[in-house]
Amino acid sequence: MEIKKMVKRIFAIGAGATMLGATVMGAMAADLKNYPDMFVDDGVFNGLLVVGEKAAAVDNLALTDIASSMMYMKSDVSTVSVEGDAWKVEAGGDELEFGEAVGPAASGVVDFLDEDDLGALATGQLKSSKGTFSYEQYLHFDNAVINTTYAEDDDDITALYLKVPDNSMFARYELNFLTAAKSDIDASETYKLDDIEGKQLTMMGKTYDIVKAVSGNANSNQVTLTLMAGSVSETLLEGEAQTYTVNGKPYEVSLTFTDSSDRAKFVVNGEQTPLLDEGDTETLSDGTVLGLSEVLYQDYAGGIHQAHFFLGADKIVLEDDDITDTASSDELSVNDETVDGSDITITGSINDNATSTTDDGELEIDTIVINMTAQDDYFIAEDETLLGQEELDEKDLLFTQNWDIQFKGMTDEKTNEISVKPKSSEKEYELSFVNVNGDKIDVPLAYASAGTSVRFGDQDDPLLLNRSVITDEDYFILNDDTDEDSVTNIVQYKGADDNSKSDPKMKLKVLATGETLSRPITFSATNSATATLKLSGTTYNLANATATGSDDWSITVSSGGEATETRSVDTLMNFLIAKGGAKIWLTDQNSSIETDELKFNVSLIDSNLIDDAASVPYLVKGYNIVPASSELDFGSAVGITLVSPDGDDDNSYGWSANGAWVHLNSPSGTTSADTLTIDWPEDERTALVFVTSGATATTASGGSLASVTIIDATKLDSEVTSVSAQNLITVGGPCVNTVSAELLGNPSNCAEGFSPGKARIKLFENANGNLAMLVAGYSGADTRLAGKVVANRASELSGMEMEVEGTTYSDATLGAPSVAAPVEEVVEEAPAEEVVEEVAEE
Incomplete structure (x- = not known):
């Protein structure tokens, strides 16, 4: 017997959830x-x-x-999938990023879907005496209008949404005949399209009977197609009655009348319909629609009198006043109601005009196109669908109602926190981040050294951006490279023995571990000093920057790693690298240690962690740190726009293109200092959007076996x-x-x-x-x-x-x-x- 290793308990987890430990x-x-x-x-x-x-x-x-x-089972990542006829919005390596449009491909992910993406768009055929005409189906996303946003909806709820804006043409359905579908125009029968009427078309996975197909009057370029589908498609003989079930409810239907004019009457659960022509519908008292498809009336003794009908009918009318141009003249009609924003274009040609009721003609149809334009702002929240939006009053705007757009939120990726928070006195700020090695480092970022002065560091000791002269108790930055793989360490110099000691040591505190290391010092004949510090595989060489005759002389980083500080005029800059491709820039606007303003910002620099929504370096968020009355606060901001929920002016939030979740707490009406917290993903966090057809099911699976x-x-x-x-x-x-x-x-x-x-x-x-x-x-x-x-x-x-x-x-x-x-x-x-x-x- 084959035995496989397995883990007993695999939890299905949603986005943002964690495995039980x-x-x-x-x-x-x-x-x-x-x-x-x-x-x-x-x-x-x-x-x-x-x-x-x-x-x-x-x-x-x-x-x-x-x-x-x-x-x-690792708990860092969970995945969401939609089972059934569904297509996730992604194309090859192009995933849907926050703020990126679904289409077109030039500014989004995809131009159109076809049968390779969605089963409902399968190739079909229209068969007639003129031949078999194959057609393809497409769902186009021509305009960059469907995208994720963090915003306030019409109900004043601020959240993450997939938004379809008002008055935007968000989708376009196309049925394209590979060879134009030909039909005679029977002028004697009200310009009936003989080779199209009575046939079937399957559109978006839904099969319709073409119950009426006509051209306009003589010399007309108009085409009108009336199509029907329904829960029940049946035929009754006159005088016959049958019971059918629609949506769980029984309906007794009897055919009570037919005539030679192809008309019929029905009684449904005791309710009499009016006299119906072929293609007519009647809405019953409970809202169910009955539609008459075809009447067969043999006008002789013993002849058949029967009618084909739909119960739970869905009748659509596609009309274009001139198939020889590409303009739309009419909107879609469903069950005799016009669907606002649903514009019809039928293109083709008139091969032979029917010039009178005795002169037949011929036409051919190339394409049937339905443009869908939003009639309101549609805010699709996580785990919601477009069809489920209350603001979508006319659900038939989504042609056939047999397709939909689902939003499942953002992918679940492992994240780390990058934060700038005030200390209790509000005279200091502390920066926290996780370096490439996974070490959490708390950095003394800023201190209000006077009423209107601020410096990098804490109340007792400065944080230096330049490592050329480091005095006792100073903090300094070590980077072993300049790119996203650089391991950043913050080290505090804790002093050194003078050159008279027999076993001299230099002490260095590594903030990543909290450990204070004691490193041996080598003195030269001239009392110059050297020592080494090895961190994350990189050896940093340290030397004296001042005389070594007394304890705790100043040091310099003479070599090793990368000298990442930069200076221009009076501006001094350095950076920290956080896990997930984040670069945290620290900027001193004044070369002196005291200044009236410091800056920090967080940018993405790893091009592998963003697709095409933005290029690197991509600025996410940054602030000036300004002193006032010996306390610190944030000043002017750069980066993405943050939004405050209705009624909560103290907090504002936003998403970056790479999926970082940014939160600013800025207490109003008090002197409390601002706080910035960024939930930074190690891998790009992208939007989960699915185009679906028919019944689907969502599954969530957590983690991977490790x-x-x-x-x-x-x-x-x-x-x-x-x-x-x-x-x-x-x-x-x-x-x-x-x-x-x-x-x-x-x-x-x-x-x-x-x-x-x-x-x-x-x-x-x-x-x-x-x-x-x-x-x-x-x-x-x-x-x-x-x-x-x-x-x-x-x-x-x-x-x-x-x-x-x-x-x-x-x-x-x-x-x-x-x-x-x-x-x-x-x-x-x-x-x-x-x-x-x-x-x-x-």
Whole structure:
């Protein structure tokens, strides 16, 4: 039998949601079915893997099998998909970015959809005595009008929307005959198009009967097509009655009258219709539409009198006054109601004009086009559709009502915070970001050093943009490169020994780790000093900038990494690189250490993290930091426009093209300082927009399968001082593993509870919430088998204990223990006495 590794618990998560971690699971009932989730925290094993000091090699192999196969579902990303006839707005590598239009391709993603994108746009055929005329269908997005926005809708709700603006032509349907569809014009029958009437067209996945097709009067270029579809398409004989169900409701329909003028009357659930001509509809009292498609009346004794009709009918009329031009003369009519904004264009040619009621003609049709123009602003919120908008009064504006646009929000990407927040005194600002290595760094950004003066740094120590002269306690910036892959570190110089010391040291505090490093100093014969600092694989060379005869002399970064400071006239600049391609520029407008204004801004510089909505460097947001009355606040701003929700002037928000979520808190009516928080994605966060047809279903799946990281977790039983202080996976029975013995109550017979050829996988729950899992067999071979089962068949584990029996993991039998054991709560006892082996496990 084929065995596949799998993780038992995969959570379906929506955009922005997170996977439940081990810390949450600690509150859940202990169960083997949750393995390995209950031992994993943020992808890292959060316990100990224990093997007996006396154990033989097979126990070690079992432990290795378990550790090497431990997998979990990463929680950083979730994906959303729409199942059914649906097309996600993307083309090749071109994804829909925030603010980018769906189409056309020149400024958006796509020009049009066809049958390769949407099944409803499949190629069709119109068959007549003139031949078989194949046609293709397209849904065009000619105008750059459908795009995501963060805005206030007509109900004063500010949120993320996919917006279709009022009076914009947002879509265009086209039916294009590959060879023009020809038809005779029967002048004697009110200029009927003989070869088109009575045929069918399938448009946007919906099949219509062409119940009437006519040209205009003599010498006319007009074409009018009346089409019908419906829930029920049936034929009744005169005097016959049948019951049909539409939308769950029964309808008894009887045909009561027909005549030679192709007219008919019906009674529906006791309601009499008027006399209907072919192509007419009648709306019943409950809103259901009945449409007469065709009457067959044989005007002789015994002749057939019948009518074909639609119940739950959808009647559309396509009309163009002149098919020889490309102008639109008429709007779409649905069930005898004109649909505002739905303009019809039928193009073709008149091959032979019908000049009178006795002179027939011929025409041909090339295309049928419907332009759809919004009649209001349509704000489509996350998990909503265009057809679902209340402002879309006439749903038939979406031609056939068999297609729609769905908005599912933004993709879920792993994000990190970039923030500039005031300290409690409001005399200082602190900048926080995550560097390329994933280290969170809190930087003392700005301090109001006087009533109208500000400097980079904190109250006690400056942050230098230039690393040429660094004095004791100064902060300085180290970049190992200039691009998006540069690892930024902020270091504080903590002083150095003078040249008289026998073992001189220089101290440097690395803010990424909080660690203060002590580096040896080499003095030359002239008392010049050098030292090195290695961070993230880059060695920085440090030297003295002032005399070394006394402690804490000034230093300079003489080489290593990149000198990223820039100066122009009185302006000094440097930058920090954050994970996800962000460059944080720091600018001092005055070369002196005190100034009246500092600047910072955040830009995207990684071209791989933005498609074509913007080019890099792409400015997201930035502010001036200005002092007033010895306090700091934000001054003028640059970057994307932020919007305040209705009634909340203190907060404003916005999205950037790469999917960063920006929040400014600017308390009004007080002296409180402003705060900027940016939720910055590691990968581009894009808009989830789908064009759909018919019934669809949305699914969300979370994360990807990844190996659990195990750091310094393997221990011998003799190295474990408490069985309850942490989570445990312990391998081997009580005869060779004292931890296993203690979990099982230190039985006097170490083989108690074990049977030859069988192994136990048992879960223990401590009062403090920690868990221990025992994997042990009667013999070493049995233990090895249980380890392989845990490694390869974890999805089949359940309950508090399972018994394993067999020779190979693929055919081993898993079941409840032969003798059910009660759930045990571990009580920590004194260390067990040395166990005397009674049964040789190995």
